[in-house]
Amino acid sequence: MRPLLSTVIVNSDGCADTLRCLESLFAHPPDLATLARLVDALPEHEIILVDNRSRDGCVAQVRERFPSVKIIESPTRQGFSRNYNLGIRQTSGVFVLVLNNDTLVHPGALTTLLNVMIETPSYGMAGPRLVGRDGWVQAVCARPVLTPREYLLTQSIADPGFPIGRLWLLYQQMSVARRRSGLAPCISGACMLVRRTAFEQTGLFDEAVDFYYEDIEWCHRMACYGWQVGYVAEATITHIGDQSISKVKVWAKQSEYFSALRYFRRYHHLTDQDARVLRIVTSFGWLMRGITFLLAEGLFGYKGHARAYLYLWKWILSDPSADGTQAQRKQ
Incomplete structure (x- = not known):
């Protein structure tokens, strides 16, 4: 027993x-x-x-x-x-x-x-x-299982860091609460x-x-x-x-990105071209978050993650491993 x-x-x-x-x-x-x-x-x-x-x-x-x-x-x-x-x-x-x-x-x-x-x-x-x-x-x-299209939305206009993203999150919370x-x-x-x-x-x-x-x-x-x-x-x-990931924001976001690539390749047949689109949209989202945090820090003294997101934006555009080949090799 x-x-x-x-x-x-x-x-x-x-x-x-x-x-x-x-x-x-x-x-x-x-x-x-x-x-x-x-x-x-x-x-x-x-x-x-x-x-x-x-x-x-x-x-x-x-x-x-x-x-x-x-x-x-x-x-x-x-x-x-x-x-x-x-x-x-x-x-x-x-x-x-x-x-x-x-x-x-x-x-x-x-x-x-x-x-x-x-x-x-x-x-x-x-x-x-x-x-x-x-x-x-x-x-x-x-929640539903995430699709590449939904991922692209959350990395752009539906990001919780932006007003429309917060409204979308609130809608989801209210739906689950019921x-x-x-x-x-x-x-x-x-x-x-x-x-x-x-x-x-x-x-x-x-x-x-x-x-x-x-x-x-x-x-x-x-x-x-x-x-x-x-x-x-x-x-x-x-x-x-x-709590723990707030101390390693850069590592956590890089891991999220590679994990998304791996998941979408395995279950949604993500092509190399699709992966490039996902990379571009993710870089845009990180840039917008970095700018938003930077403005909040300058105008209101808010301590955010501007430096982390701006670093991530530069990394995803310049690092050859960010094209998804790392995720492919792990499969």
Whole structure:
């Protein structure tokens, strides 16, 4: 018999968030005794923390405050997918919860998620209703899989940094807030409850993707294998978001760009010509963001990411690797 649930969390120099996440997990555990009987599992919840070679002393603090948590230290500093796969391979639960360290578990959320997965054997994975620290529902918790056309829109006129982009994001948030539980093409990697039999068939996160699109790709692959993806509106998790990547903005945006190329080549048959268009539009979006932040800094003293986006704009136009060949070689 396996434990009912295994949870995997990754810490990458985000100790304060990680400790708060663990506190919420222990404060609001699932109803293991009742649920485990439904799937003939042990009423146990194993928690695994993968530390990404952090320099914040988190490992020692977790060992002291949460001795039952199993800690795995990454062999090298690496991306999201590799770290989570490292942890998932060490799990033994019937269900595995992939959980970002900048999340807070609400009362009853895990019980509700597990109950839905048990009652719906066609679900390969399911995700909760994600809310930000402001209480707004996050649109990414139940969304369509992204197409190249939608990517181009988000990188240009629908960018959240521009007024029309903010209105579009608000519309998406309001739509998801009204959405009921049920099938969803894609859920967020911030919190994914995955069935072991499903990922044993479909595989884990695509390790060629460092950051971004790893959740979209996994959901898409689940569907390709015949598994459904579920959204559970009755389970709520707070997702603070953008904590660790705010320290590595340039790397994160480069990874997002290459991950988009890889995903679109694999599932949308992106041609080299299409990739060039995507590159041009992305460069335009980064330039506009850089100028916007620059104006905000000069006029209002706002500390933004002007330098990062202007660097990215120069990089994508001048670096030969930005033409998509790197993404092709990884396939």
